[in-house]
Amino acid sequence: MSVKTVSILIIANALLSVVFVFGHALWFAPARAPVLAVLDVGELYRLKESQVAAVLVKRDSTDEDRALALKRASAFGPEVTSLIQSLPEECRCLILARGAVVGPAPLLPDLTPEVRRRLGL
Numbered sequence: 001m002s003v004k005t006v007s008i009l010i011i012a013n014a015l016l017s018v019v020f021v022f023g024h025a026l027w028f029a030p031a032r033a034p035v036l037a038v039l040d041v042g043e044l045y046r047l048k049e050s051q052v053a054a055v056l057v058k059r060d061s062t063d064e065d066r067a068l069a070l071k072r073a074s075a076f077g078p079e080v081t082s083l084i085q086s087l088p089e090e091c092r093c094l095i096l097a098r099g100a101v102v103g104p105a106p107l108l109p110d111l112t113p114e115v116r117r118r119l120g121l
Helices: 003-027 041-057 063-091 112-119
Strands: 036-039 094-097
Touching: 036 063, 036 112, 041 063, 041 112, 063 094, 063 112
Parallel strands: 036 094
Antiparallel strands: none
16 A cells, blocks of 8 residues: 555544544534532421411411321421422433532522422422
8 A cells, every 4th residue: 555545544534533523522412411400408398397387386277277287297208209209300300409509500490499389388
């Protein structure tokens, strides 16, 4: 083989490699990047706690109202757990606890208001 033929083969291989690498980066790599969101679970529990406390300390609340508030409070944990487990599938994202994010996260969507609405808080 001549030097000219070898040079052409090396250049052709280099160009094909560059095309394949850029094609992969543009076509496949963006699909793998996870979408992130945050959720403040502590806020959800604080809101539920204040809802229940408001019913318990209200003077004109009946015993039935208080018992219903305590029953709803005991069912809150499993309700939150099942909702949190279904969220990643719905939003197609990875959910981080708000406490795990250091500093402000203006670029991460916050799912807390949506979850508050769903739970009636």
